Amino acid sequence: MLQTCRVLCSQARSSAGGWKPLSFDGGAFHLKGTGELTRALLVLRLCAWPPLVTHGLALQAWSQRLLGSRLSGALLRASVYGQFVAGETAEEVRGCVQQLQTLGLQPLLAVPTEEEPDSAVRTGEAWYEGNLSAMLQCVNLSRSLTETPVPTGNILMQLKVTALVSTWLCKELTSWVRRPEAPLELSPERLAEAMDSGQDLQISCLSAEQNRHLQASLSRLHQVVQHARARYVRLLVDAEYTSLNPALSLLVDALAMRWNSPQEGGPWVWNTYQAYLKDTHERLKRDAEAADRAGLAFGVKLVRGAYLDKEREVARVRGTEDPTQPDYEATSWSYSRCLELMLTHVSHSGTRCHLMVASHNEESIRQATKRPRAGPTQPQDSLPPSQSLSPSPSQCLARLPPRACSWRSCSTLPDGSAVPGSEGPAGQAGYAVYKSIPYGSLEEVIPYLIRRAQENRSVLQGSRREQELLRQELRRRLLGRGLRAPH
16 A cells, blocks of 8 residues: 555644644645645646556556666656656655655654565575665664654554565465364564573474574564654554455564563554454454553554455455445444444553554544543534544544553555645644655666555545545645645
């Protein structure tokens, strides 16, 4: 999934004004230049055009041959790259972040990595070790971009496990984990012990080559989390396909055993749960209860899901049951149930349970903001005034410890882009805003963005709301009505 999103983080400060209800009218577009709005609308329209998304990689190669690398690169930098990406170098990323900070935004960085199963270069151990270096650098960069002299633990970074572990090993592990007689050797406790001790791990159901790769992969994951913990950076693990997710959950559970204890200030590793899968509510309930029994902090990012078309096609080809919900309404119902489950769990567990509510749906955000604690100055079951939401059409919340940040919310726009519109009203409501952004070279980022667009094609085609808000603001400017001053 394109993980370019805004995260709104409420400050632990009192608000001078009264309670403000949610608004999703795009009132902050006046904070952006007309050129930026025009680019945002153009890119959003292009990303919603199926032929461009389907043949994006081929079109990129064709444009390089026809126009040359320099001109082709310039066009990409002025459009898709400029819309989605923070920059290539640390200096460019810092420059981008400084611009974001003028609008009250903070960075949520993502390293773009794409495994190519048929490529020996992009599946060998050297490639995964290179990704490890990139992840460690991302941790350092994430920490350096925060001006807070005292670490607060509210720095977030995205982590794609298959950048450090091969998909073929994840599929093999999934095949064993799903069996009723799954080997006890594949328990989170056993893997956590192997990560912590560095001792040689031999799983009887795996080949010698698979065991070697598993050992190296566990070492890489352990190094990233260890470094992130030392730098006070929390890792949000991306969910992927159902053929991989059981293995990813096994690895996340192993990391949680080591790093998510309340004494460590956990959770430092969060897992992602996809509500469009039929078994998500039961899995989420089971995992929350397991974390409680183990005395661990529990970090959850709740999403609807991005791989609908692919999952249904795989199920059709294999003749297996479709793992996804039958329609959008069923997915929304599943999301609401999972959200209610976690909000209840948060209220009972306090700072040991951290929740990020990632949704393209306004009603999901309203459900989340009506549920938490109330005070004398706002309606019952709503957030305090300093914790209200940005009026972006798609939002998410993340529950963090009071010492760092009371509530955190983010909006993941359907195109995954930095479409403006959330920042100003968020600031008016008393929020700082985080935006998740990939960074890297054109060669690294463009294939990553194209594949995320291909995975999200059904969501991208439904981005009418965002396009209409952009058109309304551009129309207002062209008609010469003047810019509205920020409230």
